[in-house]
Amino acid sequence: MTVRPPNIVLILADNLGWGELGCYGGGVLRGAPTPRIDALSEEGLTCLNFNVESDCVPTRSALMTGRHPIRTGAMQSVPAGLPQGLIPWEITIGQLLQGAGYATACFGKWHLGDREGRLPKDRGFDEWYGIPRTSNEAMFTAAPGFDPTIVPMPYVMEGVKGAPARNLAVYDLEQRRLIDGELTRRTIDFMERQSAAARPFFAYVPLTQLHFPTLPHPDFAGRTGAGDFADAMAEMDHRVGEILDAIDRLGLREDTLVLFGSDNGPEFRRPWRGTAGPWRGTYHTAMEGGLRVPFILRWPGRIAPRRTTDVLHITDLYPTLARVAGTSPPADRAIDGIDQLDFFLGERAKSARDGFPYYIKTELRAVKWRDWKMHLMWEVEPNEGPIKLETPYLFNLVRDPKEETDANMDEGWVRGPIRRLIEAFQDSLKTHPPIPPGAPDDFVPRAKAGP
Structure with a gap:
């Protein structure tokens, strides 16, 4: 009898510092209690030394490929219309899980390629809704002198595997407030459809909060009394709770590995200034506040609730999730991630990484x-x-x-x-020489022979 692999739901907040959540010492101290994520922490493995890359693009490339961005060339945010993202030669975690029989979807911010061939629906996800680049583009259309004939208009987009993506709405300040509510709704709809079909699924949910401009949904504006940043954090906690409630309602709690974390250290642009708690610094630096972020895993009956200070890195998710799904990383390239499943399950005393x-x-x-x-x-x-x-x-x-x-x-x-x-x-x-930034779609790296 074949054992059905678990569902995987990976929620990635944007610019959420180590010190923002209640379970990491923030919450009410930051003006916004985070009861749903705090409860998730009590139920799962709470990582106190989970590390990422310097900012949005490099972390997302490391997550998707299990490779440090110095290898992939996806090292920084690039304006629309310029070459960016992962070349097709890279094999994403979405592709690995898709090949293992999973239904896959990405709902949220991508930031790893903004044209046909490099969008999520081309890179291992059966369906996608979100933004191809980043949230600060929502400020463009309200900026004096903005000229859409020179700078491409930012859009909220959607797409499915095998078909061209389409623009849904201009990504302006109004859409910036609405987007996390909609991507949460679509995530829940995706889980419902796959549950009905009894098919294992991978839902990658890269939220847009708390990236600047840190503006909450209208339903949360004024909710905390502590300003937009706290209101947006309360919204983020609520969105996570909505997804967790849907998992329970569908009877999938024991069959679903839930992961929640952040792509990098806190937002540093005023007035939307975040905090890394006891650590110093923000993203775009090598200070501990830029590297170390919140990360929680819940898998009832498999991962025991506890806290760990062992060193972990976001590249480790690639081989770990591949093993969870019953598949393996490609063997023809350097993979920097280390399989941590035995450590997560409590079968190994320490992290496999120093x-x-x-x-x-x-x-x-x-x-x-x-x-x-x-x-x-x-x-x-x-x-x-x-x-x-x-x-x-x-x-x-x-x-x-x-x-x-x-x-x-x-x-x-x-x-x-x-x-x-x-x-x-x-x-x-x-x-394994690094892939140059901006490499064309047909670029294929060649490993060098031994000495």
Whole structure:
């Protein structure tokens, strides 16, 4: 008898800092209780040391491919009309699960290609609704001097596998407020249809909150009394709750792996300034507040409720979810993710990962290893201008979460394993040369032969 694989629902918030949710020390302190996500945390594995990439595009490329963005060339946000996103040679987690018999859908922000051939419906998802790029484009049409004959008009779009995508509505400030409500409705409809068909499904739900402009749905405007940012956080918590309620209503609770997290550290653009709690910094930096984000997994009867401080990385989801679905990552390329399923299930005592290199675009900024972080470049706030360090800074993140006291004198031995990690990763880049940003659709990377 074949055991049916579980459904997978992956909800990814946008620019949600480590310190925003109640279960991570925020919630009411940020003006917005988050009871639904807090309850999810109580029911699942709450990761206290889950790490991502520097901002929206690189994290999403790492999630979709299990590869650091220095490999894929999908390293930064690019304006509409310019080459961007993942080349077709890359195999997304959507494609892996689609090949394993899953119904797949993406509802929300994509940001990995904005033209035919690179949209979600071409990259492993049977259906898609959302925006191809990012939320700040909702401000374009209200900006003085905006000219749609020069800059493409931003749209909310939809599409299905095998057919051209279509524009639904101009993505303006009104649509920015409405979009998360609609993508949640579509997610629930998708789950209902697949449940009725008794087919396992993968719902990837990249929410648009709390990315600037951080504007709540009209139903949530004024809800908290603490301003738009808190109202938007209350809306986000509610949307997660709606999806969880639908899973329960459909009788799928025990058969569904739910994952909830963020793509990077907190929003830093005023007046929509977020927080990383005890950690310093925001996205677009190598500070801990930019790397470390909330992440929760719930799989009743399989993943025991607990909290972990073990080092995990978003690339790890690629091989882990592939194994959950009964398939495997491709063997013809470098995969940076490590299968963490045994750790998640409690069959392994510790994470299978000790650390990882951290690039911003093509520049190696830092390396994280166990309780330490070594900075090779130093930039505390975005756009301050990175300083190349002659002697890298070393911080013990347990004793020094703000990264203020160099530990080189007392704990310099840590530089040894960190340097070996760097050397091994850079050797792999020589064996598997990175895909250049903006590579054409027909680009096929070639691994180099051994020495």
